[in-house]
Structure formats: structure tokens, C-alpha cells
Amino acid sequence: MLIHNLKKSYNSKTVVDSVSLEIPKGCVLSMIGPNGAGKSTVLNLISRLIARDAGDITFKGKDISSWKNKELAKHLAILTQSNNVQMKLTIRELVAFGRFPYSGSQLTAEDNQKIDEAIAYMELTDLSDRFIDELSGGQRQRAYIAMVIAQDTEYILLDEPTNNLDIYHSSNMMKIIRRLCDDLGKTVVLVLHEINYAAFYSDYICAFVNGQVAKFGTVSEVMTKETLSEIYNVDFEIQEIEGKPLSIYY
């Protein structure tokens, strides 16, 4: 996926300004940056949830707007933060929606198999008949990830998947994301606030400041004292643990 000169503004306020980026295939890319830096907006732009003002987003050699909606849904999935369902929906029924781009509401045997695999992959098999609104935040998040897995797309975009999760559940979530890439060969792009999760679990980091890309590179390229201090305006110390740079800030 190639992003070139992406722009978006609300009224007169520019939130994304000439962002150019190439998302490498088959790896985990984390977008970090202070609040309001435009990370989530970029994620929403490249997943067609909101319309861009200018720029090109080339996905598999074709501009994203010339893709057919249904076809794109088989190659690219996005999960945003707010997922409110008013309906009485069980986990299995939710995950089954992941197969919608393929077979509509008529599930085939293959669909059922993929759904079961996705539920089992997220270790939700025992809960699969529970209603979504009766689940804890962590379980619900896992159910939504299972739906994305059932959607079986090459690219997965996640907007703050660890939001509202405790330490146990968020590190679990990060491990799952790592496995999605390593075991299933997916390209995962996620917005994160927790820098150390980004450092520990991703391959690339893209840092945003004021709607622009401040730094893009491998984890060790971005995770330096100088870069991080510049991005966040806070003093940082970098230490290596298990060969990965981790930041300390206060």
C-alpha cells in the first residue's frame, strides 16, 4: 500500500498534511504520536471510512476509491474504537458477519469452518453463544478481532486495540497481533498510545506530529532518545531489554 501526499482538513483546520508513506507487506506497523497528531485520521482515510481531500492511496496497484466496496472488504479490514451494537448478538453471530463480503447472509460450509477457526483462534469457543453486551471489555475486543480474522483479509487496520484494556489484556492483545502477522502472514497497521508496546511488538513505527510524518522507520531507528523527546516534548531514557529498545518517561 502506497500513500502519497494525503491531505485532510476539517473546516480550516488541517489534521493530515501531505502524508506520504509506504506500508511494507507482511509486518506490523505501529502509528504513534501525541493526541490530535492525525494517526487515527490517517488510518480512517486509508480504510475509506472518511473521504480524503487530496492525495493518492494506492492499494495493490489500484487507487482505493476505484475498488469495489465488496472486493476491498475481502482484502482490507478495519476495526475502530467505538463499536456499539444495540442488537442482541452472540459472539458467533458477530464473527459470522466477517464472512458477509464473501457470501452475504447465506453461509456456506467453508464460511462456517472459517468462523469456527476464528473463534477458536481467539479462544472464545466456550463463550461463542454469549451475547456481546454481556461480555467484559477484553472479551468483546477479542470477539471483534475474531470477526476481522474471519473476514480473512491480507491487511488489518486497528485503531487503538488496547484502549480500555488492563495490562494483562492489552499485552495479550499485542501478542495476538504479533501472531496474526507471524502465523497468518497478515499486514497489520495499528494506532497505539503505548510506545513500549509499539517498540516491543512491531516491525516498523511511524510517528506523527501535527498531521505530518515526523519519523518513519524500523523500531530501532525511531526509538531513540532524541526522536522521541522531539515528538512528545517529554524527556526519555531508552534501555534495551531482550534486545528491544524500551523507553522510560516520566
Add this chain to the structure above:
Amino acid sequence: MDISTNINAASEQDITPKKANKKAAILGRKLLLLLLLSLLACGLYIFLNINMKYFDYALKIRGKKLAAMVLTAFCIGSASIVFQSVINNTIVTPCLLGMNSLYTLIHTAVVFFLGSSNILVTNTYLSYMIDLVLMGVISTYIYSYLFKKTNHNVLYVLLIGTILSTFFSSMQSSMTRIMDPNEYDTLLTTLVASFSNINTEIIFLSFVLMIVVAFVFRKDLALLDVITLGKNQAINLGVDYDRTIRHLLLAVTLYISIATAMVGPISFLGLIIANVSRQLFSTYRHTWLIAGSAFIGVIVLVFGQLISEQIFHYSVPVSIFITVGGGLYFLYLLLAERKR
């Protein structure tokens, strides 16, 4: 994708389709029960206290009323479910679109400017056509325009609908204030929902229109289940969200127009029947919800009309029961929502 490594994936496969079938069977039984109850209501309505001497004549009158009630129930029932799913809120009714006040305004304006003895008032067929065309055209135009203007924000559209409905009612009440009292008296009878005095052509035309609308929007209706997941999820799954929502709202306004033009302001009924259906079926599948809502509508309307005719001898119109019952039920829903 291969996730072959996983445990109990194989055993799970044998269980889940069975479970799904079981669930469908339960829903099917509930729907069958509703169907039987509605048939019972219809049977009672036709045969209770019927004078065998004039059987054919009575059957003709009662049959027409019954057909009008069934059509109304289907219109309001399905429109309410669709509307709630589009707004993603289960305590709204299509009343919010202001169709009731538009209907009252149209009728008042006709009597006000042309007098109550004008052919547009006395001929039910003509007055039905005027209601239908005006309501259909005005609402379609207003809501399509608003939708574009507000960047497809449904909540803005609703807010403006509420304001418009107040606007229509104030215009209507200022007209009635300066109207001749006798004319007002004549007018008042047409402003209450009623199933008598509907002729066969109107019923037939409404039926045909309902089918045409359902056919035109069949593709959008099929997307209802996905729509309820919310805008982001629907787009993620490859749905052209804005277009679908626009079409669905259009279908809702047309259905409400058909029902209101036929029997008068009655869309408050939708709140009760849609929610009872949601409680009873507790599923996200709109095929069940809509069917359930329609049958519950038949049961409520026909039994209500039975009580109104047989017990109160027409002195209390059925819409009073619906409004009182609906109001109480609405309070219950609000309190239940707060507890949750």
C-alpha cells in the same frame, strides 16, 4: 489462511450448525404462535356478534376494515423496525419524521381553503391520493435534500424532522383557530385514525404500492442486518453505507405515508409493536423482527378495534388505546433502559 493447529475446531463444527438450527426453530415457533393469534383475532373480528341474516353485507364491511388493519400493521410494523435499525436506537418511532403533523396540516389546509363540502374532502379516494402524493413527494424531497446537506448525518435529519413536525402543527393550529367551528367539527373526525370508510380501491392500491416499494428497495432491505453493526463496521464489510441509509429512510417514509394516508395518524403504534417484537425474538435478524412486528401489529390493532366496537360501541376510537398503551409502554422502556 490456515489455523489448522487449533483445538476443538473440528468438534465445534458439529455443534454450531445444530445450535443455529435450534435457535431458528424456537424463533419459528414464536412466529407461528403470533400468526395463530393474529388469525384468531381476525376470525373473532369477522364472526363475533355477526347477524346471520345480513351475513354477506356485514362480511363486506368488516372484511374491508380488517384488510385495512392488516395492511396498516404491516406498513407500520416493518417501517418502525427499519427506522429503529437505521437510527440505531430502539426507542424511536417514525413519528419523528413528522408525517403525522404533515397529514393533519394537509387535511386542515384543504378544509380551510376549500371548505368541508369540497370534493377533495368528501371523496375519500381523492383525499387519499392527495395525502399520498403530497406526503410522498414532500417527505422524499425534504429528506433527500437534508441528507445531502448534513453530510448523511441521520441525527441532524431527525432533529430537523422534529422541528418540522412542530412547525407543521403550529401552522395547523393557527388555521383551526380562525376556522368556522362547524367546519372544524367535520375536520376533527378525519384527524383521528379510523378504519371505517375506506374503500376497496384504496386498500388495493395501498397493497400494490407496498409491494412495489418493498421490491424496489429489496437490496437495501437485505443489508439491514449489517447496517445495525454501525457505520464503520458496515463500511468495513463492503456496504455503501450512505446510499443504503438514504434508500432505507426513503422506504420508511413511503410506508408511513401509505399507512397514514389510508387510515390517519397512527405511526405511534410502531413503538409498541417494534419493541415487543425485539423483546420477543431477541435476534438481530430483520426477517424475524419485521415479520414479528407486523403480526404483533395485526394482533394489537384487531383486538383494539374489537374492544372499541364490541365493548365501547365506537365511542372510544382504537387510536386512544394505542396512544395510552403506547405511552405507558414508552415509560416502561425508558425506565428499563435506565436500569441497564
